[in-house]
Amino acid sequence: MPDGNGNGNSDGDSSPTRDALEPKIAYAPGGGMAARVERSNAWRSMFRHPTLDTPRGRALQSFSNFFLHVYPVKVPTRVLRMRYSFRLGFIAAVLFVILVLTGVYLMFFYTPAVGSAYGDMQRLRTDVGFGQLVRNVHRWAAHLMVLVVALHLVRTFLAGAYKRPREFNWVIGVVLLVLTLGLSFTGYLLPWDQLSYWAVTVGTNLVQYVPLLGHTLQNLLIGGAQIGQATLLRFYALHVAVLPILVVLTLGIHIWRVRKDGFAVERSSAGVFEEEATARPAPAVPATAPASLYGGRTRVLGVVDRQSVTAEERAVDDTVFTWPHLLARHVVVALGVAATVLALGVAFAAPLRGLANPNLTPEPAKAPWYFAGLQELLAHFDPLVAGILVPGGGLLTLVLLPYIDRNPSTVARRRKVAIIVFLGLVIAALALTVIGTFFRGPGWRFVPPWRHWYVEL
Amino acid sequence: MATSRRQFLRRGWEIGGSLLALAAGWTTYESIRPLAGSATGAKLKLAGPGSYPPDTATYVVEGRLWVANTGTQLFALSQKCPHLGCRVPFCESSGHFECPCHGSRFDIGGEWIQGPAPRGMDKYALSVDGANLVVDTSKVLPGPDRGAKAFFKPAKGPSCVPGG
Numbered sequence: 001m002p003d004g005n006g007n008g009n010s011d012g013d014s015s016p017t018r019d020a021l022e023p024k025i026a027y028a029p030g031g032g033m034a035a036r037v038e039r040s041n042a043w044r045s046m047f048r049h050p051t052l053d054t055p056r057g058r059a060l061q062s063f064s065n066f067f068l069h070v071y072p073v074k075v076p077t078r079v080l081r082m083r084y085s086f087r088l089g090f091i092a093a094v095l096f097v098i099l100v101l102t103g104v105y106l107m108f109f110y111t112p113a114v115g116s117a118y119g120d121m122q123r124l125r126t127d128v129g130f131g132q133l134v135r136n137v138h139r140w141a142a143h144l145m146v147l148v149v150a151l152h153l154v155r156t157f158l159a160g161a162y163k164r165p166r167e168f169n170w171v172i173g174v175v176l177l178v179l180t181l182g183l184s185f186t187g188y189l190l191p192w193d194q195l196s197y198w199a200v201t202v203g204t205n206l207v208q209y210v211p212l213l214g215h216t217l218q219n220l221l222i223g224g225a226q227i228g229q230a231t232l233l234r235f236y237a238l239h240v241a242v243l244p245i246l247v248v249l250t251l252g253i254h255i256w257r258v259r260k261d262g263f264a265v266e267r268s269s270a271g272v273f274e275e276e277a278t279a280r281p282a283p284a285v286p287a288t289a290p291a292s293l294y295g296g297r298t299r300v301l302g303v304v305d306r307q308s309v310t311a312e313e314r315a316v317d318d319t320v321f322t323w324p325h326l327l328a329r330h331v332v333v334a335l336g337v338a339a340t341v342l343a344l345g346v347a348f349a350a351p352l353r354g355l356a357n358p359n360l361t362p363e364p365a366k367a368p369w370y371f372a373g374l375q376e377l378l379a380h381f382d383p384l385v386a387g388i389l390v391p392g393g394g395l396l397t398l399v400l401l402p403y404i405d406r407n408p409s410t411v412a413r414r415r416k417v418a419i420i421v422f423l424g425l426v427i428a429a430l431a432l433t434v435i436g437t438f439f440r441g442p443g444w445r446f447v448p449p450w451r452h453w454y455v456e457l
Numbered sequence: 458m459a460t461s462r463r464q465f466l467r468r469g470w471e472i473g474g475s476l477l478a479l480a481a482g483w484t485t486y487e488s489i490r491p492l493a494g495s496a497t498g499a500k501l502k503l504a505g506p507g508s509y510p511p512d513t514a515t516y517v518v519e520g521r522l523w524v525a526n527t528g529t530q531l532f533a534l535s536q537k538c539p540h541l542g543c544r545v546p547f548c549e550s551s552g553h554f555e556c557p558c559h560g561s562r563f564d565i566g567g568e569w570i571q572g573p574a575p576r577g578m579d580k581y582a583l584s585v586d587g588a589n590l591v592v593d594t595s596k597v598l599p600g601p602d603r604g605a606k607a608f609f610k611p612a613k614g615p616s617c618v619p620g621g
Contacts, residue, residue, distance in 0.1 A: 198543065202558065205542035224491045225597075226521070226537075234489075359518060359536075361544040363557040363618070378541065379559055379573045443560035443618040444573075 058321040068327070072259050074319040075326050079263055085159075087333050088152035089258075092180075094337045095145040096247065099183075102138040103240065106131075110190070112236035114229045117192035118355045125352075136345035142184045143457060144341065146370050149180045153398075157422055160410030167402035169257040172250055174398045179247050181370060186239035188368050189232060195456050197356035198365035200235075201227055206367070206374060209387030226358065351456050363442035364454060372436030373429055379444050394425070503590040506531060512565055512610075514547035514554070520594050522581060523547060523554075527566045527608040533581040533592040534567045539600055540574040548617035552610065554578065555618050562616075566608030568601050577601040 037043050038050070049060040062073045078084050109128050110120045124131035153173060156162060162170035189200040204222050208214040223230025320326075353362075367375045377386035397404070405418055412419060441447030441454050449455065460468075501520045509515050511528040516536075523534045525547075534554075538545045543558035553570065554563040561572030568577045577600030582593040601607075 198558075201543065202541045205540075219491050220486075220489065223489075230491060358521065359544060361546075361557050365541075365543050365558040367541075375541070375559075383540075383573075383575050442557055443555075444558065445560065 055321070058323055061323040062321075068323060070255060071322040071326065073322060075322050076263055077318050077320055080320065080325055080329060082329075086151075086155060087330075088148055088155055089254075090330060090333060091337055092145055092148045092152055093251065093255075094334045095141045095148060095341070096251070098141045098338060098341060099138060099145065100244065102134045102141065105134050106138060107240060112190070112232050114192065114232055114356075117190065117232060121191045121193070121352055132349065133345050136348065136350045137341050138187075139350035139457075140344040140348070141341045142187060143369075144344075146180055146184050149177050150370075153177060154426060157401075158412070158419065160412075160415060162402040163405070163408065163410055164402075166257070166261050169254060169261060170402050171399055172254045172257065174395070176247065176250050176254060178395070179243055179250060183239060183243045183247065184370065185368060186235040186243065189227075189235045190239065191352055192232065192356045193351075194353040194356055194360070194362050195351055197227065197358070198362055199368050200231075202365055202367040202375060203371050204231075206371065206378070206387055209383040210392075211384070211388065353456075364440055364444060366436070366440070366454070366456070369433065369437045369455075369457060372440075373432035374436075376432045376436035376440070499594055501592045501594065502586070503592060505588045506585065506590060512552060513549075514565065516547070517592070520581070520592055522592065522594070524583075524590065524592075525565050525567065530566070530608075531583060531590070532567060533583045533590075535579040535581065535597065537579065538574060539576050539579060540572070545578065546617070550614035551612040551616050552614070553612055553616075555616060557618055560618065564609045568605045568608055569603045570609065576603060577605060 048064050049057070051057065052060065059073045062068045062071060106124070109124055109131060111117065121135075124135050156170065156173065185200070185203060188203075189196050204218055204227070207218045207221060210217055219225065221231075221234070222228075223234050366372055374386065374391055377390060380386065381390075407415060407418065409415060438449045438455055439446055441452060447454060499520075501517065503517060503524065509524050509526040509531060511526050514523040514525040514534070516523055517533075520533070521536045521544075523532075523536060525532045525534055536544045538556045538558065538561055540556065540559055540561050543556050545554045545556045545561070545563065547553075548555045552565060554565075554567065556562070556572065556574070559573050561574035562570040563574075563578050564570055566577075567580065579600045580598045582596040582598065584591045584593070
């Protein structure tokens with residue numbers, strides 16, 4: 001018998017069960033090479049179902065494809081709209097894939113050693129086919145990933161998509177943001193030039209302000225008292241192995257939960273889902289029902305989570321097949337993202353300053369742009385406040401947000417306070433980052449970018 | 458109520474798993490923590506005390522430190538700014554240490570004058586061995602608090618940081 005996934009129990013081509021599942025008419029007719037390959041046992045052992053333009057055929061595309069298992073078979077129609085989520089989560093995932101591909105390429109030409117790392121970067125420019133371009137794309141994709149993940153967080157907040165039942169997925173998202181920053185920051189040191197050396201010096205020195213554990217954490221991070229070979233090796237291992245593995249695992253859980261939670265909230269009728277879930281009346285007991293069934297001895301056949309029931313009971317007409325509707329859109333967006341980073345890589349080269357020199361601090365020495373706001377804050381406030389309380393408190397608040405904000409509504413007009421406070425903090429962080437990145441010169445003095453450009457990305 | 462076999466086994470798994478996680482965490486920490494003095498820690502033998510004129514700072518590249526003579530005392534000052542780790546150069550014209558990164562300034566004795574640095578410049582233990590100075594870079598002494606003004610003298614000339 002065929003199972004729920006449409007797989008027959010027979011191995012033979014002549015099996016009536018298999019033929020019933022895969023009508024011969026669906027295979028390419030004719031005697032051409034392509035058609036014969038498609039009809040062959042070898043082909044059908046790999047691709048078990050032909051492309052059938054029927055609802056069942058489209059479902060089989062998802063069921064029988066390893067890679068499409070990340071998607072549900074059907075998605076709510078609203079998911080297809082661009083402005084539904086601006087595809088920010090998907091774009092971040094695409095950028096991560098681009099980073100992995102370009103990063104693996106770069107690994108073939110790079111040795112994480114103080115004596116050779118800078119030379120390897122120079123050789124990427126001169127001796128490696130597409131070496132400079134791949135490095136540029138890697139750099140731009142890294143910057144964009146930080147930006148897109150941050151925007152994804154802001155959009156998720158504004159949509160109220162961190163509320164029940166998505167609380168934990170929001171927490172996972174915050175973890176992914178931290179991992180993204182970690183990935184970008186550890187990669188920053190690898191060129192071993194003046195820019196990377198001093199940016200990482202400033203960045204790692206932020207850690208020393210953690211009360212009690214600051215110096216231990218800093219030593220653990222850089223592998224000693226000063227940035228050197230141990231630091232480069234640590235950052236390399238974190239950058240190419242530890243953090244990517246953590247991102248893949250965490251991203252897997254994140255996407256899985258998005259599916260389980262029925263995708264993001266409906267923007268047009270936000271809040272309804274919540275009310276459905278919490279105010280569902282108990283099923284009425286039919287007057288004619290036998291006492292043995294309802295009032296007497298009963299047997300529990302299964303326990304179904306209430307949220308899952310709600311998600312399942314959405315209007316079935318409001319869904320479309322993932323393949324091809326959502327998949328086609330994702331392919332277009334992925335190509336757009338790839339084209340964007342490629343264009344940026346062609347237009348703007350990743351910087352490479354002189355060889356790292358611990359005895360020569362450039363003026364000014366700035367942390368990477370996503371930490372420049374923190375650096376700006378440190379110029380105004382006590383290190384305990386600017387280095388620990390603000391970033392640590394901010395991160396903790398983000399993690400606890402879904403559990404602090406008990407307002408069940410996802411409608412903006414019923415969440416005015418939360419949205420105003422959140423946007424105020426976002427604008428403050430943005431202003432600090434812009435000032436630290438664009439408006440600071442030697443001695444951390446205020447220098448407008450139109451007077452002198454002290455920005456390095 | 459007596460503990461059932463299932464409860465006992467479950468608790469055993471929980472405790473065993475926790476101990477295993479703890480052991481794994483500790484082993485990882487022990488493996489990756491830097492050994493003491495692996496980056497610095499050498500004892501540097503330098504020229505004798507008479508080699509450092511008053512109110513000047515001499516850079517010692519091997520130790521990434523300054524030997525500063527305040528006129529009354531010698532100090533071995535770490536070149537690392539206590540704010541965010543930039544190298545702090547000595548400005549001959551002003552007679553102060555001036556950090557180019559974020560504008561912190563220190564007097565010849567490494568005491569804080571202005572800027573975001575939380576304290577004065579860190580020091581290394583300094584001793585005299587016969588005709589030589591010996592700096593023990595394994596012993597870092599945190600810089601003086603911001604209020605310290607024992608060696609402060611006003612800037613004798615212009616700052617080395619543009620606009621400073």
